Every structure is written in C-alpha cells, then in structure tokens.
Amino acid sequence: xxxxxxxxxxxxxxxxxxxxxxxxxxxxxxxxxxxxxxxxxxxxxxxxxxxxxxxxxxxxxxxxxxxxxxxxxxxxxxxxxxxxxxxxxxxxxxxxxxxxxxxxxxxxxxxxxxxxxxxxxxxxxxxxxxxxxxxxxxxxxxxxxxxxxxxxxxxxxxxxxxxxxxxxxxxxxxxxxxxxxxxxxxxxxxxxxxxxxxxxxxxxxxxxxxxxxxxxxxxxxxxxxxxxxxxxxxxxxxxxxxxxxxxxxxxxxxxxxxxxxxxxxxxxxxxxxxxxxxxxxxxxxxxxxxxxxxxxxxxxxxxxxxxxxxxxxxxxxxxxxxxxxxxxxxxxxxxxxxxxxxxxxxxxxxxxxxxxxxxxxxxxxxxxxxxxxxxxxxxxxxxxxxxxxxxxxxxxxxxxxxxxxxxxxxxxxxxxxxxxxxxxxxxxxxxxxxxxxxxxxxxxxxxxxxxxxxxxxxxxxxxxxxxxxxxxxxxxxxxxxxxxxxxxxxxxxxxxxxxxxxxxxxxxxxxxxxxxxxxxxxxxxxxxxxxxxxxxxxxxxxxxxxxxxxxxxxxxxxxxxxxxxxxxxxxx
Amino acid sequence: xxxxxxxxxxxxxxxxxxxxxxxxxxxxxxxxxxxxxxxxxxxxxxxxxxxxxxxxxxxxxxxxxxxxxxxxxxxxxxxxxxxxxxxxxxxxxxxxxxxxxxxxxxxxxxxxxxxxxxxxxxxxxxxxxxxxxxxxxxxxxxxxxxxxxxxxxxxxxxxxxxxxxxxxxxxxxxxxxxxxxxxxxxxxxxxxxxxxxxxxxxxxxxxxxxxxxxxxxxxxxxxxxxxxxxxxxxxxxxxxxxxxxxxxxxxxxxxxxxxxxxxxxxxxxxxxxxxxxxxxxxxxxxxxxxxxxxxxxxxxxxxxxxxxxxxxxxxxxxxxxxxxxxxxxxxxxxxxxxxxxxxxxxxxxxxxxxxx
Ligand SMILES: Nc1ncnc2c1ncn2[C@@H]1O[C@H](COP(=O)(O)OP(=O)(O)O)[C@@H](O)[C@H]1O
Ligand SMILES: [Mg+2]
Numbered sequence: 064x065x066x067x068x069x070x071x072x073x074x075x076x077x078x079x080x081x082x083x084x085x086x087x088x089x090x091x092x093x094x095x096x097x098x099x100x101x102x103x104x105x106x107x108x109x110x111x112x113x114x115x116x117x118x119x120x121x122x123x124x125x126x127x128x129x130x131x132x133x134x135x136x137x138x139x140x141x142x143x144x145x146x147x148x149x150x151x152x153x154x155x156x157x158x159x160x161x162x163x164x165x166x167x168x169x170x171x172x173x174x175x176x177x178x179x180x181x182x183x184x185x186x187x188x189x190x191x192x193x194x195x196x197x198x199x200x201x202x203x204x205x206x207x208x209x210x211x212x213x214x215x216x217x218x219x220x221x222x223x224x225x226x227x228x229x230x231x232x233x234x235x236x237x238x239x240x241x242x243x244x245x246x247x248x249x250x251x252x253x254x255x256x257x258x259x260x261x262x263x264x265x266x267x268x269x270x271x272x273x274x275x276x277x278x279x280x281x282x283x284x285x286x287x288x289x290x291x292x293x294x295x296x297x298x299x300x301x302x303x304x305x306x307x308x309x310x311x312x313x314x315x316x317x318x319x320x321x322x323x324x325x326x327x328x329x330x331x332x333x334x335x336x337x338x339x340x341x342x343x344x345x346x347x348x349x350x351x352x353x354x355x356x357x358x359x360x361x362x363x364x365x366x367x368x369x370x371x372x373x374x375x376x377x378x379x380x381x382x383x384x385x386x387x388x389x390x391x392x393x394x395x396x397x398x399x400x401x402x403x404x405x406x407x408x409x410x411x412x413x414x415x416x417x418x419x420x421x422x423x424x425x426x427x428x429x430x431x432x433x434x435x436x437x438x439x440x441x442x443x444x445x446x447x448x449x450x451x452x453x454x455x456x457x458x459x460x461x462x463x464x465x466x467x468x469x470x471x472x473x474x475x476x477x478x479x480x481x482x483x484x485x486x487x488x489x490x491x492x493x494x495x496x497x498x499x500x501x502x503x504x505x506x507x508x509x510x511x512x513x514x515x516x517x518x519x520x521x522x523x524x525x526x527x528x529x530x531x532x533x534x535x536x537x538x539x540x541x542x543x544x545x546x547x548x549x550x551x552x553x554x555x556x557x558x559x560x561x562x563x564x565x566x567x568x569x570x571x572x573x574x575x576x577x578x579x580x581x582x583x584x585x586x587x588x589x590x591x592x593x594x595x596x597x598x599x600x601x602x603x604x605x606x607x608x609x610x611x612x613x614x615x616x617x618x619x620x621x622x623x624x625x626x627x628x629x630x631x632x633x634x635x
Numbered sequence: 636x637x638x639x640x641x642x643x644x645x646x647x648x649x650x651x652x653x654x655x656x657x658x659x660x661x662x663x664x665x666x667x668x669x670x671x672x673x674x675x676x677x678x679x680x681x682x683x684x685x686x687x688x689x690x691x692x693x694x695x696x697x698x699x700x701x702x703x704x705x706x707x708x709x710x711x712x713x714x715x716x717x718x719x720x721x722x723x724x725x726x727x728x729x730x731x732x733x734x735x736x737x738x739x740x741x742x743x744x745x746x747x748x749x750x751x752x753x754x755x756x757x758x759x760x761x762x763x764x765x766x767x768x769x770x771x772x773x774x775x776x777x778x779x780x781x782x783x784x785x786x787x788x789x790x791x792x793x794x795x796x797x798x799x800x801x802x803x804x805x806x807x808x809x810x811x812x813x814x815x816x817x818x819x820x821x822x823x824x825x826x827x828x829x830x831x832x833x834x835x836x837x838x839x840x841x842x843x844x845x846x847x848x849x850x851x852x853x854x855x856x857x858x859x860x861x862x863x864x865x866x867x868x869x870x871x872x873x874x875x876x877x878x879x880x881x882x883x884x885x886x887x888x889x890x891x892x893x894x895x896x897x898x899x900x901x902x903x904x905x906x907x908x909x910x911x912x913x914x915x916x917x918x919x920x921x922x923x924x925x926x927x928x929x930x931x932x933x934x935x936x937x938x939x940x941x942x943x944x945x946x947x948x949x950x951x952x953x954x955x956x957x958x959x960x961x962x963x964x965x966x967x968x969x970x971x972x973x974x975x976x977x978x979x980x981x982x983x984x985x986x987x988x989x990x991x
Contacts, residue, residue: 528724531687532782534711535718536738536789546737550728 080540087445088457094508095464098479099471105482106326109319121323130305131327137218137290137301138283138331144223145279149230150272152373156231157238158264160359161370169620170377172633175228176612178569179288180590181388181605182225187212187292188387188602193398196390213297218290222283224380229282230275232632237271238264256360270343277339281332285472287572288586292593302328303572306474310576315485318478325478329471336470385609391602410603421588421604427499428585432567435506436560439514443559444544444552447515451522452530469512473572480505480577499582505573513566514559517631521555554625561622562632565615569608637698637792638663639684639825644693644703646679653679655849656693661793661827666819668828668840672872676849677829681795684827685718686711697792717786717794717824721801723778725770731757731781732766738789756784759821760814776807783818793825800835812838833873837861845869861920863906863986870918870988877962878988879954881917883909896982897934897954905987916988921965923984933979936962938972948972952980 109117121127152171156164174182188194191210197203211217241264249259265272287303294304306324309317362369390401392410399405414421449455450462468476484501487494495501529551533543549556571586578587585608592601616633623634639661646654654676661667669677682688684695686702686709694704697716702709725734736744736753744752757763760780770778779799786794796815800808816839819826830836836843837857844854845868853865864870867878881894883905892905894917903917927933936952939961950964950972962980972978 526722526724528720528722529726531685531711532718532720532724532726532785533737533741534687535685535716536785537712537715537741538737539712542741546740547726551726 083445083540084449084453084455084458087442087449088461090442091446091458091461091465091511094511095461095467098476098483098508099464099467101482102322102325102329102475102479105319105322109322117319118323121320122327126300126305127324127327130300130302130324131331133215133294133299134284134301134303134328134331137215137222138280138335140215140219141222141226141283142276142279144220145226145230145283146272146276148223148376149227149232149275149279150234152227152376153231153234153238154260154264155369155373157235158260158360159362159366159369161362161366161373163370167373167377168633169616170381171231172228173381173613173616174225175232176565176569176616177609178571178586178589178612179221179225179286180292180571180586180593181288181569181608182384183212183221183289183292184589184593184598184601184605185384185388186217186221188391188598189384194387194391195394195397195399195401196387198398199390199401212293213299214293215299217293218299218301221289221293222286225286225289226279226282227380228633229278230272233271233275233278234268237268241267273339273342277335280335281470281472284328284332284335285474285572287474287575288590291575291590295594302331303472303474306478307575315481318482318485321478322482325475329475332471332475388602388605388609391599392606394599397598410599411607414600414603414607418600420583420591421585421600423581424583424585424588424604427502427583428568428570431499431503431506431584432564432570434503435510435567436514436563438507439511439563440556440560443511443515443518444549444556447518447522447552448544448548451519452527465515466512468508469510473509473570474576476505476509477573477576480508480573497579497582502574502577502582502584505577506567506570509573510563510567514556514563517555517559517562518552521552525551554622557622558619558631561615561619565612565619568615569612637825639793639827640696641684642694642696644680644683644695645691646676646683646688647691652849654683657846657849657851659844659851659854661825664823664825666816666826666828666839666841668830668836668843669846670830670833670836670843670872671846673831675846677831677846678797679849680846681718681797681827681829684793685716685795686714715789715792717789717791719779719782719786719794719796719799721798723770723782723802725778725781725785727770729770730766731762731768731770731773734770734781735766735784735788738785742789752788756788759787760784760818775803776811779803779811780814783814787818787822791824793827796826796828798830799828800830800832808835815839845872847872863904864918865989866991867916867918867988870986874920875949875963875965876918876920877960878916878918879957879960879962881915881987883911883913883915883987886911892987894985894987896985897956897980899932899934899982901982901985903985903987906989908989909987913990915990917985918988919962919982919985921963923982924962924964925981925983926964926966927979927981929979931979931981933981936978936980938974938976938978940974941970941972952978954980 106118107113107115155161156168187210188196190212192204192206192208194203212221245263245267246259249263254262285303287307290299290301290304291307294301300308302324306321309321309324391397393406394401395405395407395409446458450458480501481496484494484496495504530543530547533547538546569586570584571590574584574587575590578584585604589601589604589608592604619631620634623631641657641659644654644657645652657680669680671677679688683690683703689708690703690705692705695702697714701707702714729737732753735756736749739749739752753766754763757766760783762777762780762784765773765777770781773781800811803811812835815828828836828839840857842854842856843860845852845860847868853860853869860869861874864873864876870876870878879896881896884893884895884900886892886905886909890904890906892903892909893900894903894915896917909915934954936954938950939953940951942949946968948966948968948970950966952962952964954960954962
C-alpha cells in the first residue's frame with residue numbers, strides 16, 4: 064500500500080488548549096468569585112470607602128435580629144419536618160417492596176419542583192375563610208377568621224413539605240449504593256428489621272442524611288416565596304423578606320445596609336454547611352465493594368397499609384393544595400363557591416390574553432430560562448471536561464466557588480448582581496441594571512452548578528479512552544469536542560439544561576430583587592398578583608406554571624432511560 | 636515507522652514513582668513486548684510514549700525528533716502514534732466505517748481517497764462489508780480488528796497495544812495473537828505490546844522488556860529471558876522458575892560452574908563475574924528436575940502439594956534443610972505420590988542469577 068503523506072495534519076499547531084482553559088477559568092471566576100467578593104467588599108466598605116459604621120448600625124438594629132432569629136427558627140423547624148417526612152419515605156421506597164415506586168417517587172418529588180410561591184399560594188387556598196374549595200364543600204371557617212398559615216407555624220409546615228423531597232433524593236441516592244450484603248449479613252446474624260435499620264442502614268447513611276439536612280436548612284434559610292406570601296401579611300419577617308422590603312421601600316440608597324443583611328444570611332447558610340462538615344469529620348463511611356444492589360424487604364401483609372399511607376401523604380401534600388388552587392383559578396371572584404354555574408375559564412383567559420405583565424412574563428421567563436440553559440451547555444461541558452478528564456487543579460478550587468451562587472441563598476447573588484451592575488460597567492460603558500439582561504447573568508451564575516452536576520456524572524461514565532483515541536487520530540481539542548465529546552455527553556447535557564430550564568422558569572427569589580417594569584418573570588407576576596389581592600388571577604398563572612412544570616418533568620422522566628445514571632434526580 | 640528511544644524516563648505521581656529511570660530503545664520494525672505484574676508501571680510507560688502524560692525526568696525520542704523531556708511535550712495528536720486500547724475505544728455514535736475513517740477525516744481526506752483507504756484498511760483486517768454496522772453489533776474480536784484498522788489507516792510511526800487481549804475469552808486470544816503477528820509481518824510497523832501474560836509475550840515478541848516496580852529489570856529475546864533471567868523476580872515471573880539458595884564451588888569458564896545445592900554438587904550455567912565461594916541464588920526450571928530412585932544420588936525432599944493439570948502433574952516439593960524453598964516439578968501421568976511423602980530429587984541444571 065502506498066504511503067501517502069499525512070504530515071500536513073501532524074505539523075499544524077493544535078488549537079491552544081491553554082487558551083480555552085484560561086477562558087473557562089476567567090468566566091467561572093467572573094460568575095462566582097467576583098460577585099461574592101463584591102458583596103463582602105460592600106459589607107466592610109460601603110459605597111467604596113472603608114468603614115464599619117453601616118455594618119454596626121445594621122447589626123445593632125432590633126429588626127435585623129428579629130428577622131435573623133425568625134429565619135433560623137423557620138429553617139430549623141422546616142428542616143425537621145423535611146427530614147422526618149423525606150427520610151421516612153426514602154427508607155420505605157428504597158428498602159421495601161411497595162409497588163408503583165416510579166409514579167410514587169414522581170409525585171413525591173413534584174412539590175420540590177413546583178415553585179415555593181405557588182406552593183404557598185395553593186396552601187393558602189386550603190385554609191382561608193374565603194377559600195373557594197372550602198366554600199364549595201361548605202366547610203369554610205366564618206369570615207374574619209385569620210388564615211392559620213399566616214404564621215411561623217404555617218411557614219415551617221410549608222418549608223417542610225417543600226423540601227422533604229430534597230432529603231428524600233439525597234438519602235435515596237445513598238441507599239442505592241448501600242451493598243445489600245451488609246444488610247444480609249446483619250439479617251443472617253439474627254437481627255430484626257428495626258435492628259438492621261438502627262445498626263447498619265442509618266449509621267452508613269449518615270453522610271447523605273447529614274447532607275440532606277444541610278441542604279434543607281440552607282434552602283429554607285434562603286427561601287423567599289413561602290415567607291413572602293405567608294409572612295408579609297402577618298408582619299412576620301425573615302431575612303429574605305426583610306431584604307426584599309428594604310430594597311422595595313428605599314431602593315438602591317439602602318444598598319450598603321442590604322449588603323450587610325445579605326452577608327448575614329450568607330453566614331447563616333454557610334454555618335449550616337460547616338456543621339455538616341463538622342459532623343462528618345474524621346469518620347470513615349466508605350462502603351467497600353459495592354456489588355449487589357439493595358434487595359427490598361418483603362413487608363408482606365403490611366404492604367397494602369404502607370402503600371395506602373404513602374398515597375394518603377401524596378394526597379395531603381400534593382393533590383389537596385393543587386385542587387384548592389384549581390378551585391380558586393376557576394371561580395369568577397375570590398370567596399365564590401365553585402359550582403357548574405359559577406365555573407369559568409375567565410381568569411385563565413384573562414392572564415393569557417389580556418394581562419400584559421403576565422404575557423410579558425411568560426415570554427421573559429421562557430427566554431431567560433431557555434437562554435441560561437443553552438448558554439450553560441458549552442460552558443459546563445468544557446468545565447466538566449477539564450475537571451473530570453484533565454483534573455486541572457485550579458479548576459478544582461474553582462469548582463468549589465462555582466457552587467456558591469447556587470448553594471448560598473438567591474438573595475446573596477441578587478444583591479451582588481445589583482452592586483456590580485448598578486453603575487455602567489467600566490471599559491464597556493454598558494448598563495444592564497433594570498433590564499432583563501441582569502436577570503440572565505444572575506441565572507447563568509446561579510444555575511451553573513445545576514447544569515454542571517449531571518454533565519460531570521456523564522463524563523465519569525464515559526470511557527476516557529474514547530477521547531484519547533481521537534487524540535491519537537490527530538484531532539485537536541475543538542475537533543474532538545465537536546465530533547466525539549459533545550455527542551457522548553449530549554444526554555447528560557440535555558438533562559442538565561432541562562433541569563436549569565425547569566428551575567429558572569419558576570424562579571422568584573433572584574428575579575424578585577432584580578426585575579423591573581417590562582422585565583417581569585412568572586414568579587414575580589404570581590407574587591405581585593397575590594400581593595395586590597388578585598388571588599384568582601394569581602391562581603390562574605400558578606396553575607399554568609404547574610402544568611408547564613409537570614410537563615417538563617414528564618419529558619425528563621421519559622428521556623431518563625437514555626440519560627446517564629443519576630442525571631435526572633428522581634429517575635432510577 | 637521509526638526508532639523509539641527512551642532515556643532515563645521517570646514518571647512520578649506525587650511522591651509515588653510509577654516509572655523509574657527506564658532506558659529502552661525499540662528498533663525500527665521491531666515487535667517489543669513489555670511484560671510485568673499488574674501495577675508495575677506498564678500502562679504508565681505506554682501513556683508516556685503516547686504523550687498522554689508528561690515525563691517527570693528523562694527524554695523520549697521518536698526517530699530523530701524529541702517528543703518529551705522536562706521542557707518539551709509534543710501533544711499526542713501530533714505524535715502520530717497508533718494505539719490499540721484495552722477497551723477498544725470505538726466511538727459508539729459512529730459506524731465502523733466512520734470509526735476507521737476518523738483519522739483521515741481529521742487530516743481532511745475526503746471523496747474517493749477517503750473511501751478507498753478506509754475500505755482497504757477494513758479489508759486488511761478481514762472486515763469487508765462491516766462498514767455500516769455500529770460497533771455495538773460486533774463481537775469482541777471484531778471490535779479489536781476495527782481498532783487495529785483505525786491505527787493502520789493513519790500510517791503510524793509506531794503502534795502501542797495495552798493488554799489488547801485482556802477482555803477476550805481464551806479461544807479468541809489465540810486467533811487474535813495470530814492476527815497481531817500477521818499485522819506486524821505485513822506492515823512492518825514498530826510495535827510495543829503490553830501484557831502481564833508471559834506466554835503472550837513469548838509467542839509474539841522479538842524482545843521482551845520485563846518491568847518490576849517501575850523499573851526495567853531485563854530486556855532480552857524470549858529464549859534468553861527464559862534461560863538466563865537477570866533477577867530472581869524475572870526467574871520467578873517467567874516459566875515457573877524456582878529460585879533457591881546455593882554456594883559456588885568452582886567456576887569452569889565459558890559460562891559453566893559447579894554449585895552446592897542442598898548439599899549436593901550440581902553443574903549449572905552462570906554469567907561472567909561469579910567467584911568461587913559466593914553465596915548465590917539459582918533459578919531451577921521444571922525441566923532441570925527429576926525424581927530418582929533411592930539407590931541414586933539426590934536431594935531428599937518432602938511432597939507438599941500435587942496439582943493435576945491434565946495429562947501431567949505439578950508437584951511442589953520442599954528439599955530437606957530448606958523447608959521454605961518451594962521447588963516445582965512437572966511430572967507425567969500416571970503418578971502415585973501423596974502429600975507428605977519423601978522423594979529423592981536430582982537437579983541436572985540451572986542458572987546462577989547475576990549478583991547485583
Ligand atoms: N494518574 C495516576 N495518579 C496516581 N497514580 C497512578 C496514576 N496512574 C497510575 N498510577 C499508579 O502507578 C502504578 C502503575 O500503574 P500502571 O502503569 O497502570 O500499572 P500496570 O499497567 O503495570 O498495571 C500503580 O500503582 C498506579 O496506582
Ligand atoms: Mg495496565
């Protein structure tokens with residue numbers, strides 16, 4: 064065979080991988096370390112000149128400490144409920160032979176994906192004296208009775224229900240990797256199920272359980288939608304709502320003060336994470352040799368009872384509030400009974416066709432969520448590539464900072480974004496404050512981790528040899544990315560993008576602080592309508608977002624089989 | 636095709652030295668096997684040559700071009716080195732044809748030139764007509780051939796194979812071994828073949844480089860490796876060698892000597908530089924050993940274990956006085972020996988391992 068020369072390829076310089084790596088490092092730094100640094104700078108140097116007087120003022124104000132105390136109180140309470148509920152359900156789903164696990168899991172996780180402001184709105188319809196559902200059944204309390212949810216207890220209960228799936232998901236992921244021999248060995252030693260649970264399962268499940276606790280706590284501290292809808296009318300303020308009201312009331316002039324509050328909420332969240340690290344210190348939880356996966360316990364004659372109990376829980380935490388929400392969306396005015404005569408699609412038609420802000424919000428949220436999801440794909444694929452396959456040491460540190468905008472409460476990032484963008488950017492003279500673009504930038508920073516995680520797990524599941532074979536063939540980085548790497552991680556990237564879309568589409572905490580007229584998001588619209596007393600219209604918008612959410616989740620579930628393991632959180 | 640030379644190549648991962656000062660030259664067109672126990676640094680050595688890892692010290696040259704040293708690192712994609720991966724590394728989203736054609740696509744080949752070359756590469760490994768299939772529909776052996784064709788199509792300067800048969804069953808191995816030998820004969824490509832299986836290395840290679848704990852311990856033709864192992868490790872690793880202690884009595888020149896082994900004087904082969912009186916280690920192979928009757932001179936030994944190997948027995952005996960030395964014999968069927976029985980062992984040869 065004649066030896067044609069292939070030298071022209073092998074003598075050309077490859078695309079500079081260093082340049083790509085440095086760009087990624089720069090972008091991730093700008094999206095994570097810069098905002099966090101900017102916020103902390105404002106805390107100690109308000110308005111650019113060093114001084115601790117503002118910090119001192121804020122930290123000696125009574126309202127600050129009341130709000131901080133409330134934040135901790137509802138977060139701890141919510142976490143306890145979330146752990147009890149989510150933990151029990153995770154054990155039952157993972158360790159017993161109950162039927163219909165897929166559907167049950169989907170339903171149990173759904174409340175987490177429904178935005179908190181919608182959850183709050185729906186639950187308000189379950190209890191209030193003017194609740195169309197209660198009225199329809201003739202069991203509404205007399206008018207004038209306060210809605211019991213407008214209280215700390217209400218906030219705690221809803222935070223618990225909202226974040227129970229979070230504990231469920233972390234614990235179940237851990238239980239999946241629990242080698243079933245360990246349980247068999249305990250059973251063979253004569254241990255009954257409760258002894259196995261106490262002596263084997265729970266001790267080994269400490270890390271996911273503690274991680275779930277920390278996640279639920281940090282999320283509860285940062286939650287805005289629930290305390291906003293339940294707490295503000297009752298004058299019960301937590302840090303997130305305090306920040307919101309300061310910004311709404313005083314505008315940018317109060318920024319220095321607000322920055323201090325944001326740092327405070329950040330510190331509370333970080334302490335949650337530190338407590339987690341401290342609890343797991345110096346203990347070895349590694350399970351050796353994960354071979355056979357868990358074999359579920361046969362619970363025999365208990366099975367129907369356990370299954371029924373499970374579905375009663377779903378009925379209570381998911382179906383009941385959603386039905387109440389639909390009732391409200393279908394009546395002509397708040398407080399009216401729903402009958403065949405009164406039922407109307409007017410609210411839905413109004414928010415879809417006539418309410419300009421809602422129409423804009425649908426477009427905005429769609430484009431923001433889609434834009435963030437798509438822009439994050441190339442960024443996260445490259446980032447994951449260097450993290451997993453190149454194990455770049457700088458990026459490992461950076462990976463930690465990249466988690467911050469998502470791990471810390473949304474208000475922290477939002478306030479940092481305001482601080483950075485309130486003046487036109489130096490060099491560019493570009494101003495994106497009070498436009499939809501500031502929300503886009505914030506979303507990209509906040510949801511980077513959400514998109515990155517499935518892609519990282521995708522890379523872990525691909526044989527590195529596939530890339531090396533392309534290298535051997537003479538392909539440079541860009542060529543390899545296009546022809547080999549991207550096609551291989553595409554399912555993981557799709558899962559990540561859909562998760563980001565789902566989360567961003569329903570987002571409120573960040574946009575509540577960053578929106579401006581014309582740049583409303585769906586979350587903001589639901590919140591504003593309810594605050595303005597337009598409950599039926601708010602419910603209509605909420606019903607629409609629930610439909611979109613469930614639709615997207617079903618889409619992810621259907622595609623779940625083609626995604627790398629673990630990419631779709633609730634899918635097996 | 637080119638000559639590959641490694642000079643004091645060292646690779647450290649943190650404080651751990653995976654490859655330690657390896658000097659090695661692979662001649663143009665040679666088939667070299669790198670042999671060693673698992674974890675001895677074979678794969679790391681191969682990845683250094685391929686350019687997937689940078690060297691910590693030393694240098695690697697291909698032809699007259701410097702590929703790696705402390706300052707230089709030519710990236711893999713510019714080395715033009717073919718690699719056959721243990722996992723085959725075929726792209727699941729491409730057909731067999733696209734897999735094989737990939738290096739050509741990278742080099743911007745298209746049209747008839749592209750098609751012709753891919754087809755001739757497929758023909759070369761006997762996979763005509765398989766081009767449209769996805770790799771998932773091929774057997775292990777066929778995938779291995781696709782990987783070979785993909786290397787071949789890029790006309791590599793050298794081909795590296797990392798335990799390419801480890802994932803195949805025993806029957807396929809023999810035929811694939813044949814395939815590699817054939818490939819080498821026809822293309823004359825320089826090949827480096829990594830394996831932990833000494834039989835595979837012996838069957839295929841012109842020379843074998845034995846590695847142990849990151850170091851190159853011996854580089855020699857298969858028969859020399861078998862007859863004259865350089866260290867106890869090599870003696871032990873290759874061909875069921877037994878290493879026993881002995882003392883040199885006389886040295887006869889031209890590589891022969893007499894040693895005291897278990898109290899009896901034995902004629903052995905030895906390397907130069909061995910002095911009478913020296914305490915040495917001796918490699919004794921099964922063919923050097925026989926059982927003798929009580930009337931003949933021999934070393935009394937106790938049978939420790941008898942293992943049937945189909946048509947023959949592997950017998951493990953412990954000579955009297957050196958109860959911890961395990962000496963292995965291969966004896967034909969029928970055989971009537973029981974564990975614990977005492978036999979007489981005659982030693983009719985062996986190799987004095989050079990002292991270091
Ligand atoms: N990237 C790496 N980082 C740290 N240690 C490594 C790395 N690659 C290989 N090693 C270590 O180097 C040693 C040699 O590995 P390897 O070359 O794969 O051996 P072999 O292929 O001979 O089985 C092993 O102890 C392995 O753990
Ligand atoms: Mg290896």
